[in-house]
Amino acid sequence: MEAVCRRATIEDVDTLYLLIEGYARKGIMLPRSRETLSRQIDTFVVAEVEQEIVGCGSLCRLGSELVEIRSLGMSDGYKGLGIGSKLVDRLIEEAKSQRIPKVMALTYEARFFQKNGFEIVDKDIFPEKVWTDCVNCPKQECCDEIAVLKILN
Template sequence: MKYRKATFRDIEPIFRLVSGYATEGVMLARSRNTLYETLRDMIVAEAEDGSIVGVGGLHIIWDRLAEIRTMAVAPQMVRKGIGAEIVQRLLKEGDELGVEKYFTLTYKPGFFQKLGFVTITKEELPHKVWKECIDCPKFPNCDEIAMVKV
């Protein structure tokens, strides 16, 4: 497995991967436009055949605060450590930038709990976090679980 920063050629495979989970209701959809705008945030897992089998993003929100988001692993590749490796790489990248607090909004709290994240109420997150939520179809009735890692 090769882990690397995402490039333009990865947008369509990432879009298909994320859209599959969004259709199932276990992940928020991401438009192609959003994926292009956040391209530099993402790390992908590339299989030996060149296919993209995992993705995750580190999105800087505010002073020393970042979100782990757009986490997806191809269904046939789950439980092989790919998602955990992507998160570890994103955390390392954030640490190098000086991030002190990470959060995620997820439907899979067990995955993040194994990586040291703890569940909090959404109200405990800074208001700055919600600026992008206004465009979400689930706003203001977000049913994702908020988690943090300090």
């Protein structure tokens, strides 16, 4: 089973919406509307197996030196196969191409990110994230996500 990562296209919006919504219902990912996905489609990459989208992730610029990996998810049955790491690699390549030296994520799966070269850090070092997204999050005062960071060479 070979996964291929590619940039998302506007035709992928409905599939992305359903994939992200599944995580959002479990309270482990922020929901994204179809309209938001359409506007931000150029920030997304998808993983396909036999022309079926089985995973996604996006890169959100938080400043001149920092981007966030967000909306990283896999369809049931495709976790643990290395596809998530391929998506992270693709997003890191995109950050490098934009000359952005730091990539962060907020996650419940810190071990996954550590396997991909990230280190656990204090969330407070990301004021860009706090003022961009956290200010609107229902978990703002009791955030249980773990911050991870990778410095690119």
